[in-house]
Structure formats: structure tokens, C-alpha cells
Amino acid sequence: MNKSRREFIKLSAIGAGGLVLANPLLNAMIGQVNAAEPMDASKIKRFPTYCEVCFWKCAGWVYTDEKGEIWKIEGNEDDPHSNGRFCPRGTGGLGMYNDPDRLKTPLMRVEENGKQTFKEVSWDKAFRFIAEKMNEIKEESGPESLALFKHGSGGAHFGKLFKAFGSKNITAPSYAQCRGPREVGFNTTFGSNINSPEPVDLENTKCLVLIGNHIGENMHNSHVQEMSKAIDRGATIITVDPRLSTAASKSKYWLPIKPATDIALLLAWMNVIVSEELYDKKYIEQYAYGLEDLQAHVADKTPEWAEKITSISADVIRQTAREMAFHAPATLIHPGRHVTWYGDDTQRLRAMAMLNALLGSWGRKGGFYFPEKAKVASYPHPGYPPVNWTWKDHLDGTYALAGSSIANVFVDMSHPNNESDYKIKGWFVVGTNLISTIPDTKRTLEAIQNLDLLVVVDTMPMEITGYADIILPECTYLERYDDMRVSPNRFPNVAVRVPAVKPKYLSKPSDWIVRKLAKKLKLSKHFNYESYGEVIDWQLKQMGSSLAEMKEKGVLKMERKTPMFIEADDYHEFGTSTGMIELYSLDLEMEGFDPIPNYTPHPEPPTGYYRLNYGRAPMHTFGRTANNPNLNELMSENSLWVNPFVAADNNLENGQEVWLKNQDGVVSDFPIKVRVTERIGKDNVYMVHGFGRANKKLKRSFGKGISDSQLITNVMVDPVMGGTGMRGNFVSFVTDKPESEVVS
């Protein structure tokens, strides 16, 4: 195939239409499956699962009716992620299964009459094609030249295939586009990562500080439940956000900060706590390294200094600092999750970690607990072959503190401009829509055009599938086994997922896809089982349980082995180089970065432009749910939050449609409706991420609202760990329909 001509194809499959079920009755059923009670209650069955609509992975039950069709999904009472309740997205997960726009068969890019299109092919043909291409790449430049981008459960199966094939170039956007800076910021301070779920003791906190963390819109189930209980208990909530988020509206203090200035606020808070000697003296003396350096560093970072930068009054800065200290150590500066904002993110997260340290909240009730994770044995398989190089060789020491692979670096390694010896030639993309996930789409597309192979494994026709050479339809989580959920928590636990129904159409689970492809690659010895249920059963038996038992329970809880908190007068060794909490970071210093964070100003929007701000809506997860019949009904497009003064300055009315143009001249493909509201400041506009879908095959969501990703062309890379800061983009309003047509 001529790779310079990898055009976006809108999945208008040609040929054997017989493979696709086109039953109008099925279409008419959409959204009604959940409606009625089953006629014969004695025939109801339930199957354990954990939800895949987001990465909180709540465990629950899928109920089927007398016809064996899914009736409803509910939370599992014994699950610490859900406490028996699902969020609206989890309940609506059924829509993922029912969506008539789902991918139905393997599809291969072909050229017909001079035009590229996708043709339905059998699984066998798809595997033959992929195996041949993989072997070609392996012969030409080694197996390491194949990279896996993954997000979600299916990716784990492909990870094993990659390792068996000889590549450890495996990455996920949930690090360098999401939580990476927080892991490095906290690790360089406490010697521990945060991970998921965050080990925050919301159950006992007396003061919760949210810095651009919008729990309530960010719908992480158990934490939303715990935060609402904290509000009912009268805990103090301090929210720092340029927007009156749902959390801000429930807070005692809302600090409508000027965007990109949080580090100044954090330094001023530390100034108050240190200069007024409000810090936890015993804890700091026992565990912390570098207090004197910090004292000297923040001495001139007064609330008056910060007021000028952040636009938060010095009085409020002092008052909130004192309130935090009053409740300490049950004061929790929440680490947030999507923290790739301005490129100095690791340093902002360091400042947040250090503030927690001063308040003594790490390892303390009402602050952070020490989580424990179940140990699950690996299913026996032969050893993996050694690899000659990984992404780390390409970086040659840059981003040395990154604790995981950096998805955008994989794009660099695949780009035609990559002059290093380490080149990536083929991608598997499993459960991640890279076009709207990694910023600077143009660059991602240039990398894609330079590939010899692009395999996309997805459930839906998304933007990324349009660029694939071959698309493999995975069945939804309701139709498959997957690895057990093994997340660290207050107590170790595992949750299982078993299929409640058979895969629809010709879709298949990842474990099946991997096993069949492994056979073509002569790697079957690594996948020595007939069904993934066998693997889980074997693993559970090593833990004294079984799949049969777990089909009844869904979640298995185990005893803790170590204390959940630092006990009074305990000796505690931290995982840093000094073994102490590092207020002064030796690791950062050694890598040539500020050992104590500094505030540096960021560019301001030019006249007529506003900073592009984005976030979550409770009923959607990124772009993955925009087309979901149940959730689309709850919210079918995003809107643009605009301050009344900004609206007046630009002659905008509530409900008016506008296009947006960014600082680099990129104009949005689609329009968005203006929502004039005082809940946002004058220097930024806000939208929910995940809309403005550009694949026409998404019948419900195509062209509804705007994609923030399209307008994020200025990427501020974090020099410490390579994360992609995305909030340094500015937009202006375009009120007349732009000339350009949607190209993708």
C-alpha cells in the first residue's frame, strides 16, 4: 500500500453486506432493552463484571432476562469502587452493547476504482495480513519497531502478544496525557506514586482542597459518594478553579484563580504555613528533609506577592491556609488526575505534595492512606525473548524521572523527522482514540502516514479507525472475559468480569484476537488455554478461590497485612533517595530541575482571544460515550461557557452557534452553542471534552459540538517527564460559517 495515501475512510464498507446484521427490529430496540421488568423472574441470571465506561472499573452485576438478553446493570454492594451503585455512565453502559453503529466485522483498507475504502474481510484473512506485515517489519528493522498504544482492559492481552513477539514498546495516553506529572510530583516528594484509585481518605477528611479537580463532574464513583458524605458532615471544601465547577458550588471557599498561576498560590500557602509555624512540627522534624531550604525559598512568596499573580486576595490566601492547618492532619490537598496543563505540571504537583507534607497528611487519617493490592500469580507461560531496545534508548536519559512510557514520544519515534536509530514502523492501537487524545493532531497524522502498518482494535468507528489499514472489532465488556481488576485500595481485592451475553455480530474479545493472531505468528506456546475463563480460574485457585465462587461473589476482599496509616511515633521509611519526605528534591536537582518549585509566568491570551479550558461532564467519558444511545440522550453536544462581559464584548447571545479559531489559525470543524454564564471568568472559555466527533459513521454524535483536541495545537511539554500540557491554547469566536469543509 502506498503509505503517503492513507486517507481517512468513513467506514463505508463495500462488498459482502451479508456479514453485517441489518435488522431494523434490532435498531428499534435501542434504548428500550432496559425498560420493562422481565416476564419470568425465575429466569433472571446475573453475571459479575466491572464497568469499562471509564477507568474507575466499578464492579457490578449484569442481569439477563428469560430470553438471555441484558436487562440491567447494577453496582456490587461489596465493591469499594461502587458501593453497590453505578454512575449514570455505568448504568448506560448497556448502550455500548446496543449501539447499532458498532464495528461489526474486521475491515481492511483496499483501493477500488482509484478510491480507498474499507472492505469486510474474514478474521482469518485479517490475521494473515497482519502477521505478514508484522513479520516484514520484524525482518527489516526488528520486532521493537512495532508499538502498542492501549487504554482499557483489552490492551493487556495485546501487551502479552507484543512481549512474546519481542517488543516492549508499549504505551498508554493515561500517563503523559493524564496523570504522569502527579506520579512524578508525589514520587519525588514521598517516594510513592498515587495510582488509581487515588489513596485519599475522603471518608475521614475534615478539609478537602481541590485544585482544578472537579469531582462531581469528574465522576469517579466512590469518591463522588465519599465527597458528598464529607459535605454532609460539614467538612471544609476549598476549591481552586477559574470556573464555578459543581464542586466549587458546594465549597466553603471558591478561589476563582487566574488560569496557570496555581504554583504561586501554592507557594504563598506554604509561606503562611511556614512563617506562622502552622506546620506539623513533630512530623516534619521526624520525616522531612529540606525544611530550612523551603523556609528560605518561600520567605518572599507572601500572600501579597501571590495576590498580584493569581487575583486571589491575600486575606483569602491567609484564611484558607490557616483553615487547612486547623484541620491538619485530616486536611487533604487532592492530587487531581488529569494534570497535564501548562508544562510545569510536575512542579505544580510537587508543590501540592509538599503542602500535604507540611500539614502532615501523608499516611494520616483524613489525608492519604497506604493502599494494599492483591497479589495475583501470572498464568504460566514461557519466558519472553530479550529486546534490543525500547523507547528509553531513544530518549537517552531525557525524562529520566518518568515512571512509565510517554505516548507522545512514541509519536515522535514514528514521525518522518525522527533521526535517531530507534524508529517505530507499525502501530497497534487498542481502545484509545489517539486523534483526539494526544494533542497536536497534525503531528500524529504525519506519524501515521509514515507507518507501514496501523492496526486498530476498537468497538466503534472513531477518528482513529478511519486511518487504519485494518480494523478489528472488539466486543464490548459485557460480552467478554478480561483480566481481573486488581486495584490498590483500603484492603486488597479483586473483581472478575465474565461474559453475560455472546458477542454481537462478528466482534470478538481481545484475548481471542490475540490467541488467533499468536497462532499465525507461531507464538501459541505463550497462550496455552482455550478460554480466558481458564486463566482467571487458575489465578483464583492460587488465591484459594475459584471462578465458580467468583461468579457468585463478583468481588473478593482480602485482609490487609500492613497498617493503613503511620502510627504514632512509628518509624517510617519513605521511598525517596534520602528515605525521608523530600521538601528539597535531590532527584530533581540531580536531573537539573528546580529542587523546590518556582512560579514562572505563562503567556496571556492575545487581545480578542480567550484561554481554551475543558473538562468532564457527569454523563460522558471522553469521546467514547458521545454516540452511546442512552448517554447521548442525556447530553448530545457540548456548549461553550462564556462570561457575560466577554459575550457582550463579542456581541454573542446565549444559544448562538459559533466556530472557534485558535492562535495557530486552526478553525473548528463544527460550531458550538454559546452558554453565557457568570460561572466562568473573563479570561477563559470552557467546554466538555469528547464532542465534535468527525467520523460520519457515528450517526448520533457526528458534528455535534466541538472537539477541544482539534484546537490544542500548542503543546507545552513538561521537561521533567514529557507530559503534554494542553491548556496554553487561545481561541477567538468566528460567527459566520467558515469556508472550509470538514476534511476528515
Ligand SMILES: Nc1nc2c(c(=O)[nH]1)N[C@H]1C(S)=C(S)[C@@H](COP(=O)(O)OP(=O)(O)OC[C@H]3O[C@@H](n4cnc5c(=O)[nH]c(N)nc54)[C@H](O)[C@@H]3O)O[C@H]1N2
Ligand atoms: N483534548 C483533550 N485530550 C485529552 C483529554 C482531554 O480532556 N482533552 N483527556 C486526557 C485523558 S485524562 C485521558 S485518560 C486520555 C484518554 O484517552 P482515550 O482512552 O483514548 O479516550 P477516548 O477518546 O474515550 O478513546 C477510547 C477509545 O476506546 C474505544 N473503546 C471503548 N471501549 C472499548 C473496548 O472495550 N475495547 C476496545 N478495543 N476499544 C474500546 C472507544 O470507542 C474509543 O475509540 O485522553 C487525554 N487527552
Ligand SMILES: Nc1nc2c(c(=O)[nH]1)N[C@H]1C(S)=C(S)[C@@H](COP(=O)(O)OP(=O)(O)OC[C@H]3O[C@@H](n4cnc5c(=O)[nH]c(N)nc54)[C@H](O)[C@@H]3O)O[C@H]1N2
Ligand atoms: N464523567 C467523567 N468523569 C471522568 C472522566 C470522564 O471522561 N467523564 N474521565 C476521568 C479521567 S481519565 C480523568 S484523568 C479525570 C479528570 O478530571 P480532573 O482530574 O478533575 O481534571 P481536569 O479535567 O483537568 O479538571 C478540569 C477542571 O480544571 C479547571 N481548570 C482549568 N484550568 C485551571 C487552572 O489553571 N487552575 C485551576 N486551579 N483549575 C483549572 C477547569 O475549570 C475544570 O473545572 O476525570 C475522570 N472522571
Ligand code: SF4
Ligand atoms: S465511575 Fe461510572 S463509568 Fe466509571 S467505572 Fe464506575 S460506573 Fe463505570
Ligand SMILES: [Mo]
Ligand atoms: Mo485521564
